[in-house]
Amino acid sequence: MKRQLTEHQKYLDKLKKDKAIVIFFRIAILVIFLAVWELLADLKVIDSFLFSSPSRVLVTLFNLHSSGELYSHIFTTIFETLAGFFIASILGVLIAVVLWWSEKLRKIFEPYIVVLNSLPKIALGPMIIIWFGAGMKAIIFMAVIITVIVTIINMLSGFIETDENKILLLKSMGATKSQIFLKLVLPSALPTMISTLKINVGMSWIGSIMGEYLVSKRGLGYLIVYGGQVFKLDLVMASTVVLCVLAAIMYLVVSIVERTLIKWK
Amino acid sequence: MNKILTLENVTLSYQTKTSETKAVSNLNFSVSEGEFVAMIGPSGCGKTSILSLIAGLIKPSSGKITMFGSEVIEPSKRTGYMLQKDHLFPWRNIENNVFLPLEIKKNKTEENLAYSKGLIEKYGLREFSKYYPKQLSGGMRQRVALIRTLSQKPDILLLDEPFSALDYQTRLSVCDDVYKIIKSEKKTAILVTHDISEAISLADTVLVLSKRPATILDSCEMDIDKSLTPLKRREHPAFSKWFEKLWKELNL
Ligand SMILES: Nc1ncnc2c1ncn2[C@@H]1O[C@H](COP(=O)(O)OP(=O)(O)OP(=O)(O)O)[C@@H](O)[C@H]1O
Ligand SMILES: [Mg+2]
Numbered sequence: 001m002k003r004q005l006t007e008h009q010k011y012l013d014k015l016k017k018d019k020a021i022v023i024f025f026r027i028a029i030l031v032i033f034l035a036v037w038e039l040l041a042d043l044k045v046i047d048s049f050l051f052s053s054p055s056r057v058l059v060t061l062f063n064l065h066s067s068g069e070l071y072s073h074i075f076t077t078i079f080e081t082l083a084g085f086f087i088a089s090i091l092g093v094l095i096a097v098v099l100w101w102s103e104k105l106r107k108i109f110e111p112y113i114v115v116l117n118s119l120p121k122i123a124l125g126p127m128i129i130i131w132f133g134a135g136m137k138a139i140i141f142m143a144v145i146i147t148v149i150v151t152i153i154n155m156l157s158g159f160i161e162t163d164e165n166k167i168l169l170l171k172s173m174g175a176t177k178s179q180i181f182l183k184l185v186l187p188s189a190l191p192t193m194i195s196t197l198k199i200n201v202g203m204s205w206i207g208s209i210m211g212e213y214l215v216s217k218r219g220l221g222y223l224i225v226y227g228g229q230v231f232k233l234d235l236v237m238a239s240t241v242v243l244c245v246l247a248a249i250m251y252l253v254v255s256i257v258e259r260t261l262i263k264w265k
Numbered sequence: 266m267n268k269i270l271t272l273e274n275v276t277l278s279y280q281t282k283t284s285e286t287k288a289v290s291n292l293n294f295s296v297s298e299g300e301f302v303a304m305i306g307p308s309g310c311g312k313t314s315i316l317s318l319i320a321g322l323i324k325p326s327s328g329k330i331t332m333f334g335s336e337v338i339e340p341s342k343r344t345g346y347m348l349q350k351d352h353l354f355p356w357r358n359i360e361n362n363v364f365l366p367l368e369i370k371k372n373k374t375e376e377n378l379a380y381s382k383g384l385i386e387k388y389g390l391r392e393f394s395k396y397y398p399k400q401l402s403g404g405m406r407q408r409v410a411l412i413r414t415l416s417q418k419p420d421i422l423l424l425d426e427p428f429s430a431l432d433y434q435t436r437l438s439v440c441d442d443v444y445k446i447i448k449s450e451k452k453t454a455i456l457v458t459h460d461i462s463e464a465i466s467l468a469d470t471v472l473v474l475s476k477r478p479a480t481i482l483d484s485c486e487m488d489i490d491k492s493l494t495p496l497k498r499r500e501h502p503a504f505s506k507w508f509e510k511l512w513k514e515l516n517l
Binding site: 188262 | 322340341342346352354366
């Protein structure tokens with residue numbers, strides 16, 4: 001018994017050690033990267049006017065923070081991204097449900113979905129600006145249209161993959177189509193839904209930033225474009241860093257949702 | 266004895282774009298209350314199709330299926346279908362898997378829940394009722410699948426090769442378990458299998474099916490002592506006699 005316990009203890013220790021190693025290297029890579037970047041800029045190996053440097057990024061961030069400007073940009077972009085994310089995810093899942101429900105509709109709409117999926121959505125930019133004006137509405141629409149098609153395709157294939165025999169089993173119990181959907185198809189597509197949401201996080205960021213590139217007077221995408229135009233690479237880098245942090249936070253939230261939803265795995 | 270299920274001249278053809286497949290042809294048989302019927306037949310002969318017909322999942326091309334005096338046209342409350350695999354839902358724990366038919370039929374009453382919990386307890390799965398299917402062995406899962414089928418209190422059980430996913434040892438013991446459960450709940454059962462010894466050891470009557478399209482070649486009453494468990498029946502002298510006879514009929 002005692003020996004077993006120590007063996008288990010050893011196993012746990014090993015797990016802990018492995019995890020520590022992974023975390024150590026994760027941080028080390030970042031620190032080394034930043035240090036080398038800073039060093040190269042200080043030693044003037046790279047032109048910090050073109051490549052910026054960690055210290056200059058920090059200074060820029062601090063200035064944006066003290067002028068209060070940073071937060072209005074962040075909130076604008078977060079709002080657009082979240083709006084795009086939620087509208088597209090909900091709409092996409094609903095459309096997928098309808099297409100799962102009716103095989104006819106699915107067949108009718110298949111070519112449209114395929115074409116819309118391969119179309120580079122930015123091509124619609126000029127039209128979107130004309131229809132929705134050069135404001136937030138156009139940006140959200142851009143985020144939605146980029147995200148929604150992928151959502152439909154992923155969710156529909158998740159729904160369709162449901163085990164035929166399990167459907168048969170429910171039918172033999174006298175289940176209606178809506179019961180089959182709610183008790184079987186939806187829960188078995190839950191992992192697909194989570195992975196779709198994870199993809200959508202990225203997609204809606206792409207949509208909102210792309211939208212801000214096209215139109216807008218505010219937001220992180222705007223800051224990046226503006227910074228590029230006036231050759232303030234510090235500003236571009238600083239905005240990119242903020243974007244990275246925000247995307248990571250949003251991904252983390254989805255992961256937490258995943259862990260609470262899928263306990264049975 | 267009281268005939269509760271009758272098939273008269275039942276024929277079934279599957280239609281596909283390129284062809285028509287005749288799966289069942291001119292099937293006639295009936296089942297008495299409390300009887301255990303086993304159907305054996307070569308692979309692909311139409312065994313699953315026959316169960317699906319009885320379950321009301323598909324309609325015969327011609328002929329008539331009567332259960333408790335009325336024609337079968339849709340899935341009935343009185344049949345419980347157990348498929349080849351356990352098909353437990355991995356996101357539901359054991360208890361909630363067992364309750365599934367009650368939810369579907371919207372009769373999750375106190376009484377029915379108590380009955381289902383009673384079955385779980387009686388057949389040795391109470392400790393596991395909060396476990397998820399992944400945490401159970403194949404034999405246990407198969408028992409859960411049977412209890413799930415029983416929870417809706419069906420009068421007729423349709424069993425489609427319920428042991429085929431199990432290894433030989435487990436199969437023998439689960440076979441015994443399942444037989445005990447079916448007999449103690451006094452259910453009528455129709456079992457489909459391609460395993461001759463399984464059919465002989467479990468059934469009162471063995472129906473031998475032809476190659477596709479399935480029709481009945483022979484119907485044999487098993488004269489082995491009914492008080493023996495399936496495992497014990499395998500050692501009975503009559504067992505090998507039946508095995509030889511059925512084996513010949515199948516390989517004709
Ligand atoms: N949905 C379907 N559409 C078209 N043909 C089908 C369908 N289901 C079964 N068949 C055909 O009907 C025949 C009988 O199939 P069935 O599944 O009833 O056989 P089985 O005896 O249960 O076979 P197995 O021993 O492999 O389980 C097969 O030839 C099969 O190809
Ligand atoms: Mg079959």
